[in-house]
Structure formats: C-alpha cells, structure tokens
Amino acid sequence: MRFKDKVALITGGGTGIGAEVAKRIAAEGGKVALVGRRKEPLETVAADIEADIYAADAADADAMGQVVQSLVDQYGHLDILIANAGGHGVGPTISMSDETWANATRANLDTAFVTARAALPALIEAKGNIVAVASIAGLFAGPDAAGYVTMKHGLIGLAKSLARDYGRKGVRTNTVCPGWVRTAMADDQMQVLIEKHGLNSVDEAYQLVTKDVPLGRAATPEEISNVICFLASAEASMMNGAIVTVDGGAGTVDLPTLAFVE
Template sequence: MRFSNKTALITGGGTGIGAAVARRIRQEGGNVALVGRRPEPLRAVADEIGASVITADAADGAAMREALETVVEDFGGLDILIANAGGHGVGPTISMSDETWDLAIRMNLNTAFVSARECLPHLIRSKGNIVVLASIAGLFAGPDAAGYVTMKHGCIGLAKSLARDYGRKGVRTNTVCPGWVRTAMADEQMQAVVEKFKLRNIDEAYALVTKDVPLGRPATANDVAGAVCFLASAEAAMINGAILTVDGGAGTVDLPTLAFAD
C-alpha cells in the first residue's frame, strides 16, 4: 500500500500506460484523478477502479487550473503528477506541415510543461513528485519521426530542469523512457508494419521490431507502470533527475555489431 493517503493526477489516463499506472496506484491505496480530452475511455477506467474523471486538455493552462481545483476539493491536495499524455509528430521532416509540427509540440511537450507548471504549487506543499513519460525516442532517433523525437528529447530536458529547480523545495522529478509497448496506439503502428512486410498479424510485427532487443519482446503497459510507480513512491525518495529506460535492453545494443549476430 505504497500510495495510502496519496493523490495522483494522471494525464492521458484513459488508455495504455496511463490506465495501467492508474490501476496500480489504486490497488496500492492511492486516490487517482484521470485527466484527458476524451471522456469515454477515462470513464471506462474510472468505473473499473474507482477514480475521478476530469475532461481537460493538459496543454491548456486554464483547463488544468480548473482540474486541480476539482482534485484539491475532492481529495484535499495533490502528491503525484504522472505526465503521460503524448503522441503525434511522425513523418518525414521534408514534408511535415506546420500543423503537424505544432501538434507534436502541443501533445508531447506542452502537456508535460503545462501540467507540471500548474501542479507545482500543490506538489511543493505536499513534498510530492513528478514522473514524466518520455520514450527511448527521447534518447535516440527513429526514422521519419522528427516531431516525436524532438519533443521527447524536450520532455527529458524539462524533467531535468524541474529536478534541478524544485528538488530543494522537496519535489522530485524523474523520467521513464519506454521502448515498444503493446498498447492500442502501438497496435496501429504495427498494422503498418504488417502491411509493409506482408506479415500475418501484429504479433509477427512486434516480433520483427523487437528482434534485436535483448529481451526479445515489447513491454506491456504493466511493465512500464511498475517502473513509474516505483519512481512515484517513497521507495525512490533519493532518486531525482533520473532517466529510467523500460526497453528490454534496446539501448544497450551496439548497432554496428548487428551484422555479427547469429
């Protein structure tokens, strides 16, 4: 019961990693407020686990301030921010529109920045903490994904800045960088791999994209939730400014040596 008497706000909490984190925190005694733009998936998770739902855009400062008023009124304060909302920004740079680039900024970087900015006064009072969900795309560059890659690098920079600036005020900030995770969003990307390589199903696609990952499989949302909840808990009380990869060892692979692999 690591989260007894703690309240967590999770952006993008209706699906995938955000929903898995919400389930884990509730299982371990915490209060959960789910924030997102689409009420239906938020309500589905909330009905399952018993959480609060706030329909709001995490990149909108006014909307987040209203959301926080509701959280504080319902639970008396805030202890944890899971800045999980993200996505978009895929495509070749040479043909990427201004609109796509702006959406990548808003969906990935602005959601993390605005939610952190608005939550900080409450987290300073509670000596709470922030976990930012980035990606191994924040450490490396995938093909034709300049928007996503750039913003996830930005999320890591933001988290480091928060750790540096607010650690003395008792607020820890850490980053989790997942690799491939089996979620609904990733399933859509795997369908493109299925079509490109004429595979039978998305299971074969996941196998293909993780064939050079030492653990040889994608993560589950629960795998990532375990890492997030560790960093958000008192067990990580001296961890601040860290980057925790949940990628099955993908980042340890020396790419030029792949030709020598069996």
C-alpha cells in the same frame, strides 16, 4: 499500500500505460484523477477503480488549472503527477507540415509543461513528485519521426529542469523512457509494418520490431507501470532527475555490429 492517502493526477489516463498506472496506484490505496481528451476511455478505467475523471486537454492551461484546484478543494492536497499524455509526430522534416509539428509539440511537450506548472504549487506544499513518461525516442532518433523524437528529447530536458529547480523545495522529478510497449497506439503503428512487409498479424509485427532487442519482445503496460509507480513512491525518495529506460535492453545494442548476428 504505498500510496495510502496520496492523491495522483495522471494525464493520458484513459488507455495504455496511464490506465495501468491508475489501476496500480488505486490498488495500493491512492486516490486517482484521470485526465484525457476523450471521456469514454476515462469512464472505462473508472468502471474498474474509484477515480475522478476530467475530460480535458492537458495542454490547456485554464482546464488544468481548474483540474488541480478541484483536486485540492476535494482532497486538500496533490501528491503525484504522472505526465503521461503524448502522441505522434511522425514524418521526415522535409515534408512535415507546420500542423503536424505543432500537434507533436502540444501532445508530447506542452501537456507536461502546462500540467506541471499548474500542479507545482500543490506539489511543493505536499512535498510530492512528478514522473514524466518519455520514450527511448527521447534518447535516440528513430526514422521519419522528427516531431516525436524532438519533443520527447524536450520532455527529458523539462524533467531535468524541474528536478533542478524544485528539488530543493521537496519535489522530485524523474523520467521513464519505455521502448516498444503493446498499447493501442503501438498497435496502430504495427499496421504500417504489416502492410509494408506483408505480415499476417500484429504479433508478427511486434516480433519484427523487437528482433534486435535483447529480451526479444515488447513490454506490457503493466511492466512500465511497475517502474513508474516505484519512482512515484517513497521507495524512490532519493531519486531526482533520473532517466530510467524500460526497453528490454534495446538501448544497449551496438548497431554497427548487428551484421555479425544476421
């Protein structure tokens, strides 16, 4: 019961990693508030656990101010922010539209900044913590994904700034960088590979994208939530400003030597 009497706000809480974090925190005694732009996925998660749901854009300052105030009014405190909202920003720079770039910025970076800014007064009061969910795209550059790569790098910078500026006020901020995770969003990306390589299934596509990952597979949302919940718990009380990769060892691979194992 690591989260007994704790209140956690989770953006992007209706699907994938966010939904699994919500289930884990609720199972360990926490109160959970889910934010997402679509109400239906939030309701699906809330059907399995006790959760407050807010159909809102996490990059909307007014909306997030109201969400945080509602939680403080209801529970008296806010202890944890899981900044998990994100989205695509794919395409090469030379052909990327202003709209795609702006959407990547809003989905991956503005959501975390706006929500953290709204939550910080309550988190300072509670000596709480923030976990930012970035990606190994925040550490390395994937192909034709300039918006996503740039904004995930920026998210890591934001988390470092929060750790630096608010650690002395008792608020820890850490970052998780997953590799491939089997979520609905990743499944959509697998369709591109299926069409490009004439594959027969999503499973084959995941096998292809993880063939050079030392563990040889994608993560499950539960495996990522394990790490997020550790960082959000008192067990990680001395961790602040950390960047934790959960990628099956992908980031350890020396790319120029791959030709020797083909």
